Amino acid sequence: MTAGTSRARIVQFVLAALVALFALKAYELRNSIMMMHTSTRTRFPGFYVRTQPHELGAVRCRNVHGAYVPDARAYSVDPATQQAAQTTDSCEDVRISTLLGIAVISCDPGRVKWNAVMGPLDEPHKRGAVWVLDYKNASAEPYLLALEGFPDAHDFHPLGMSLLELSEKLARLFVVNHRAIGSTVEVADLQKVHGVWRARYVRTLYDTLGTHAANSIQALDRNEVLITNMHVAQKRTPALAYVARTLERLYGPHAKRFAHYLDDERHKKRVRTLESVVGGGWVAHVTFVDAAPASAEENLDTWSMGVEAHAVARRIPFANGIAITPGHRYVVTASTALPGVLLFPVQRWTEQGDPDWQDPAVLGQRIVVPTPFFADNVEVIPPKPAQRIRTNDPLAGAKVVAAGHPSLPDLTDMRHNIGSEEHRGASWAVEIEYTGTDTGDDAPFSADARLGGLPRGWRVRTLMQTDGRPYTYLGRRVEMPTSCGVAWDNTGEGLGTLIVTGLYSPAPLVCQGVYQ
Template sequence: MLTKMQLPDGYYYEGEANSHCHPMNSLPNLSFKYCEDASFWENYKVNGKLEERRVVVSCDSGRREWNTVLGPLLDPTPRGSLWIYSSKLNKTARLTLENFPDERTFHPLGVEVYPSYSGNASYMYVVNHAANETAIEQFLVSPSSSVATHIRTLSHPFFIASNALALTSPTSFYVTNDHVFTKRLPYIGAVVPMVETIFGIPLSFTAHVTVNPDETAHNAVLSHTIVAPFVAYSNGISISPSGLEVAIASTSIGTVYFYSRNTTTNALTFSTSVKLPFPPDNVKHDHDGNLIVGGHPHFPSLLQLLENKVDVAPSWVASISPLAGNVLPEYDLKATLSASTIVSPPNNHTVQTLFQSNGNTFPTSSSGLLDTLSGNLYVTGLYAEEGAMICHP
């Protein structure tokens, strides 16, 4: 987290970064920047065949004025935004928020959308670090429009610092809580959360939440059960394609924890962990079961970027893949800076670098998505002026 590494301007594992990677939004838009999370939204035909795999992106152009994790907390008024990228049309469109309360502030982080079948509308859940609370917003989205209709705001006393989501059904999900002490706290908020981060104090947790299917019910959250306690800075979370494994990123200690999942009760049992050469942010399984991890190789540079002391901060996106046997001492040999030169090889996984940059090609990577159909790699940038990029193989 604190050691600055000699990263290249841009490395992409399927070709030259400067010719294969480009901004996701081809048209300049002031709102499409500082993008935190990205998730696939799968649209299936009547026969169950995948028609299109869209990408949903959460952005917040006001992040430099309002960031409840890193600070500052100056102005929550400018709203963040949600975007949809269609690989069929090679086009990025902003989602219009319909029925969202005029007086409510909107600062999106984690976003997840349930698959659409036969053109039906789907629920979309978005973590919102609003002015007065952290909550989860529930929307309805349809493949035939660029409108996100707000259904309701989900609140709970333990949505202290909710960060990332992983859906287990249309009305249930896992949610990480990255800190117990937050920037919102009076007096101690300026210091204690950073102490919790830097020293890797394992106070954060992940919970499973069940939502009332009755959209008009007063008790919107039916249950909230902590399933993975005592993790240092729980950040991204993802469920494997089989549904049997859950991965949770521990940002402070540069580790991803893997849990076995009981698909009936949604209980989690720790199974193993993988050390990474960078603090992981968001994690997403691809459809072959590999875990794609985006993160920040040098945390001080990220903080200096917030203070306008540097122009860019580095990026690293890697894939963690399960192995049948042990990993050889050397791995990730194609990367400009190999993960194997920084961390010890894991026993039952291997790590491959997909993208890395000192920030000149693309800064502050927070999420990585790998589409196994097209081979496209999508990367969001927490403080990237271009918001997000696509790398084509």
């Protein structure tokens, strides 16, 4: 064999390997590609929520509307007074606390003008709010959670949240805030006074690795959290010096020289696309102290004082929602670009029996469960007291609920036609569990039909599905376009309450009587 022939065969082998790798990646991303280019409005039902056995009664659904609360920096306008006011439009995340008996909901009606993830990037000075719903009261409406002590001049664009229960009347709330100058986390202590929950601002957290592209958050303790970061290249980029530090901490000292590429929209878009394919997102473990210098001005350096962070999981395509299973056995994250839910087993423990977050190998090999939509937020539902735990169930009887976007064209169409009842983005919320056997989904548009296969033993089953348009369900008008957050209390005490929020929805959807 001549040297030329040998080289030719090597080149052919390398090309064949590259083609095979490309084909494998294309196969992995086939759902993403389909959802990026096809509409689901003609294929989805007007409205579907999982039905229950007859003896459990009918499922009742309604949209919950918070009353207009005057706020000079709010985006919405109270039709009665024509004054700026907060309301429950465009809600991103929802978290339920069965102990506290409440759901907290993050809403930002100005998302149509300020969206640090998708754009546009106009009017960042307008702000959103967090709302509280006493969901165990079947007729309750949400009320605004006043953030006492939070500087009036500061931006507030709430996204992902987490609640740390301290007692039946005390809790700590963590809220991701997509400010104009960079993403931060707001920390507040909640207390129930005369039957109403109030919040006292504690401090703001910032870190070039921990909050660079923060999206969702999971509390571990009063001063310890996990935060998902979507990617390095953002639609809205912080000052170049901070981006350089992020690159250096993620990829080493030589990476910071490429920071200037992320200050140019043409390069940012290409890098963001690449990160979504190869996995540029990460999960950060963040610790902090309560005592921190207060700042009347928005200042990233001040907010970074007393904050430490490092990455505990990497290579996540568009890391989004995050939750943790009972006993802190698994960290669950949504991968929007994959799309799917990733389960990372905790495999390093301290002598005290806690996860050893300082160990670089604290999280093991991930389990990937695909979703039939671009997964946005997730929540973990603990097992019921008498529930039988299946052998080899990684979740030990818990379930994961996830919501997301089954069609990017429909989502984009709604974003460009806010107010239209025809141009709506579809919604989909599912329950993910380990059954040990292959069972299907009975929704009108089955998750099985879109996924085409799941890891053995796992089931993805629809909780709610709609084309996004208004619909009359059991005599009541309901709507839920562009679903992005979901929470569920499937107990009798919790009234079987399922709550779904929508990125551009006029109001959250609450369904009660969903027990199974």
